[in-house]
Amino acid sequence: xxxxxxxxxxxxxxxxxxLAWEIVGRLDLVFLLPPFSDVLRAVVGLVQTPxxxxxxxxxxxxxVTGMTLAIVIGVPLGVLMGRVRVADxxxxxxxxxxxxxxxxxxxxxxxxxxxxxxxxxxxxVFLFAIWIIVxxxxxxxxxxxxxxxxxxxxxxxxxxxxxAKIILWAALPEILAGIRLGLIRGVKGxxxxxxxxxxxxxxxxxxxxxxxxxxxxxxxxxxxxxxxALLIAELIERAEAKVEYYAGARQ
Amino acid sequence: MRTAxxxxxxxxxPAAVDTIVGVRGISKNYGNVEALRGIDLDFxxxxxxxxxxxSGCGKTTLLKIIAGLIEADAGTVTIDGKVVRAPGxxxxxxxxxxxxxxxxxxxxxxxFGLELRGRARTEREEIARHYLSEVGLAGFEDxxxxxxxxxxxxxxxxxxxxxxxxxxxxxxxPFSAVDEQNRRKFQEDLIRLRATQNKTFIFVTHSIxxxxxxxxxxVLLSPRPGRVSQIIxxxxxxxxxxxxxxRDKHYLxxxxxxxxxxxxxxx
Numbered sequence: 001x002x003x004x005x006x007x008x009x010x011x012x013x014x015x016x017x018x019l020a021w022e023i024v025g026r027l028d029l030v031f032l033l034p035p036f037s038d039v040l041r042a043v044v045g046l047v048q049t050p051x052x053x054x055x056x057x058x059x060x061x062x063x064v065t066g067m068t069l070a071i072v073i074g075v076p077l078g079v080l081m082g083r084v085r086v087a088d089x090x091x092x093x094x095x096x097x098x099x100x101x102x103x104x105x106x107x108x109x110x111x112x113x114x115x116x117x118x119x120x121x122x123x124x125v126f127l128f129a130i131w132i133i134v135x136x137x138x139x140x141x142x143x144x145x146x147x148x149x150x151x152x153x154x155x156x157x158x159x160x161x162x163x164a165k166i167i168l169w170a171a172l173p174e175i176l177a178g179i180r181l182g183l184i185r186g187v188k189g190x191x192x193x194x195x196x197x198x199x200x201x202x203x204x205x206x207x208x209x210x211x212x213x214x215x216x217x218x219x220x221x222x223x224x225x226x227x228x229a230l231l232i233a234e235l236i237e238r239a240e241a242k243v244e245y246y247a248g249a250r251q
Numbered sequence: 252m253r254t255a256x257x258x259x260x261x262x263x264x265p266a267a268v269d270t271i272v273g274v275r276g277i278s279k280n281y282g283n284v285e286a287l288r289g290i291d292l293d294f295x296x297x298x299x300x301x302x303x304x305x306s307g308c309g310k311t312t313l314l315k316i317i318a319g320l321i322e323a324d325a326g327t328v329t330i331d332g333k334v335v336r337a338p339g340x341x342x343x344x345x346x347x348x349x350x351x352x353x354x355x356x357x358x359x360x361x362x363f364g365l366e367l368r369g370r371a372r373t374e375r376e377e378i379a380r381h382y383l384s385e386v387g388l389a390g391f392e393d394x395x396x397x398x399x400x401x402x403x404x405x406x407x408x409x410x411x412x413x414x415x416x417x418x419x420x421x422x423x424x425p426f427s428a429v430d431e432q433n434r435r436k437f438q439e440d441l442i443r444l445r446a447t448q449n450k451t452f453i454f455v456t457h458s459i460x461x462x463x464x465x466x467x468x469x470v471l472l473s474p475r476p477g478r479v480s481q482i483i484x485x486x487x488x489x490x491x492x493x494x495x496x497x498r499d500k501h502y503l504x505x506x507x508x509x510x511x512x513x514x515x516x517x518x
Contacts, residue, residue, distance in 0.1 A: 150320050151350035154338045155364040155415065165367075169354050 034216045042220035051205065052221075058201040062118050063190045066125025070182055074130040075175060078137025079167065088138070095138075099131035103189070107196045118200060121193040128189030129182035136181070140174025141167060173240070180236035187229040271296040271451050272317060272419055277326035279312055285476035286312050290326070292470060292479060294419075299445050299452040301462040301469045303509070305516045309477025310455045311347075311423055317453065318344050318421050330419065340368070343417035347424045349404045351396040357383060357407050358392040364415035375414075382410040386440070402433030413448065422454045426461065438465055439493040446489075459513070463487070463505045464496055471509065474516055481512060 018036050025035030046052050081088045081095070107124050114120040144167060152166045168175075194203025202221060209218040272294035279287040286309040294300050302310040315321040317328050319338040327334050330341050338344075343364065351360045358379050359366070365375035383392060386406040396404055405425055412420050426434040442465055445452060456462050462469050463485050473480040485505045487496060496502055 145348065145350070147346045147348050147350040148352070150315075151344070151346060152367070154318055154320055154342070154344040155367050155411075156338060156340060157367050161367055166352070169352070172354070 031213070032215055034219070038216045039219045039223065042216035043223060046217055046220050046224075055201045055205050058118065059121075059190055059194065062121035062193075062201065063125055063186060066122040066189065067129055067183060067186050069122070070126045070129035070133055070186065071179060074133030074178070074182070075137050077130075078134040078175075078178070079141050079163070079171070081134065082138040082141025082171070083167070095131055095134050098127075099135055103128055104192050104196075107193055110193070111197060116197050116199060120197055121190060121201065124193030125186045125189040128192075129186035132185060133175075133178040133182040136174045136178025137171060140171030140178075143174070144170040176236065176240045180233060180240065183232050183236060184229060187225070187232070191225060268293070269296045270294065271331060272453065273329040273332070274313070274317065275327050275329070277313065277316055277323045277328070279309065279316065279321070279323050287316075287323075288476035288478055290477070290479060294451060294453055295468070296418075296451050297449060298467040299441075299454060299465060301454045301456055301466040302472060303456055303459065303462040303469050304472035304477070304480075305474050305513060306457060307477075308472040308474040310457075310472050313472075313477070314421050314423055314453060314455045318342055320344070340415065341417055342419045342421055343412035343415050345405070345408050345412045345420065345422040345425045347427055349396070349401075349408045349428070351404055351407055353396050356393050356395060357388065357399065360396070360407050361410045361414055364411055368415070378414050379410070382414040383407070385413065385444075386410045400433070402429045402437065405429055405437070413444075417450075419451045419453065422452065424455050424457065427457075434461075441465055442489050442493055459506050459509045463502055463509065469509070471512060483509065 021033070021036040025033050025038070077091070081091055103124075106127065107120070110120045110123045110127070114123050148166060148170060149162065152162050157165065191202065194201045195206060197203055198207045202225065205221055206218065209215075209221065270293040274290055274292040274294075277287055277290040278285075290313060302313060304310050312321060316323045319328075319335055319342070322336070329335065330339070352363065355363070358376060361383055362375040362379035365378060370378075380389075380392060383389060386409050388403060388406050388410065391399065391403065396407070399407065405428070409425070412422075426437050429437060438461060441452075445465075454462075454466065466485065469483045469485065470479060471481040471483065472478065483505065485501065487499055487502055487505075489496060
């Protein structure tokens with residue numbers, strides 16, 4: 001971006017918005033919006049409290065467990081759908097429905113099934129993340145050049161070698177893209193799950209802050225969450241860039 | 252029908268010829284389309300035989316049936332007299348679109364056939380290095396396929412086929428995705444390889460010039476349904492300068508003769 005002929009760095013626009021927030025906050029127009037500097041101070045204070053640390057640990061644990069399950073089940077399911085026609089016909093409709101459905105509506109059902117605890121949060125993360133992983137993996141497997149598979153067969157690949165040495169590698173760019181999108185959806189899952197259960201992790205904190213109108217801390221927690229989601233997406237994007245070198249050169 | 256087949260047999264396999272690949276009564280349909288009907292062919296050991304014909308004559312299908320990649324509806328393929336139905340170590344395939352693994356270096360691509368056979372890493376890489384230099388790619392071991400030109404990629408594909416030490420090399424229009432200059436060089440290299448490597452080549456092409464230039468035997472296929480229409484053995488001396496072949500009278504006459512035969516399918 002250039003302004004009056006000067007090159008403006010990317011993050012500059014963020015500074016402008018923070019400044020706008022600060023001004024609006026200082027004007028005391030809405031009590032919902034405390035000055036940005038107060039929010040920043042709240043972030044520093046918040047991360048030192050044991051309640052935040054405990055909530056973060058619970059949240060991370062639920063997120064990692066849910067994501068691991070989504071990847072471990074989603075990738076093989078996507079490969080199966082990409083390779084086996086019957087599996088695709090049988091499951092394709094459901095995967096498509098779930099990947100575009102408003103899943104938040106299902107979280108109360110999860111609460112009935114799994115109770116008001118961490119298991120519900122894990123299930124929410126899993127439910128939010130898995131479908132896009134399945135769909136992208138399936139697309140990746142579908143796009144593998146048939147001659148690459150014929151090549152492996154003609155040089156005597158066993159079924160196991162065909163999957164381990166050809167199919168997984170050839171579909172890797174799409175699988176990683178699916179996992180990146182899945183991670184972002186997983187963050188949604190963990191937040192929505194905790195908000196609805198509202199007695200554990202960040203959900204409990206959000207509940208406390210908003211009930212007691214502690215807006216600076218409320219926004220501080222939101223900013224931490226946003227930063228976390230961005231960081232994860234960025235990390236996966238880095239990993240994707242590493243495999244891009246061949247993805248762009250595929251036939 | 253039976254008598255016709257019986258009468259045809261002696262002329263296609265003179266008793267003295269040592270057959271390595273035998274094709275008997277191969278038929279293949281794709282839905283309502285009859286791709287191949289009753290193909291009987293013998294491929295002599297140590298020779299380069301081309302399958303030539305217009306598009307839709309089933310030449311690639313026939314090659315993939317010989318490779319064991321496609322199942323025939325009827326008929327059998329034999330290698331050294333034994334019936335084969337699946338890919339095997341005595342055959343190696345060179346693909347039209349190269350079929351290289353884009354995530355692996357040239358060296359690993361060439362060694363891949365041996366990797367699948369469970370050969371130790373140092374051993375298979377040594378063999379791969381040898382064949383990479385054999386096809387003129389010494390020094391390119393650590394390059395990835397997208398860093399190589401089309402011609403070089405196909406050389407990697409050829410080195411992979413050579414490194415598994417198969418008796419029969421099956422080449423599916425290997426030069427069609429390669430530019431003209433590289434194709435010429437490649438054809439010359441193939442003539443040289445055929446002379447030095449004691450292997451049988453089965454070569455699919457739609458280029459008459461290419462077939463006559465490199466082949467000991469040309470099998471002409473006619474389309475819809477794919478059938479053997481003629482077998483030609485161009486008697487061309489390939490010992491000297493390969494450039495000279497393009498001006499050889501016999502070469503030019505054979506190209507013309509085949510063109511006259513194929514012309515009807517184009518018009």
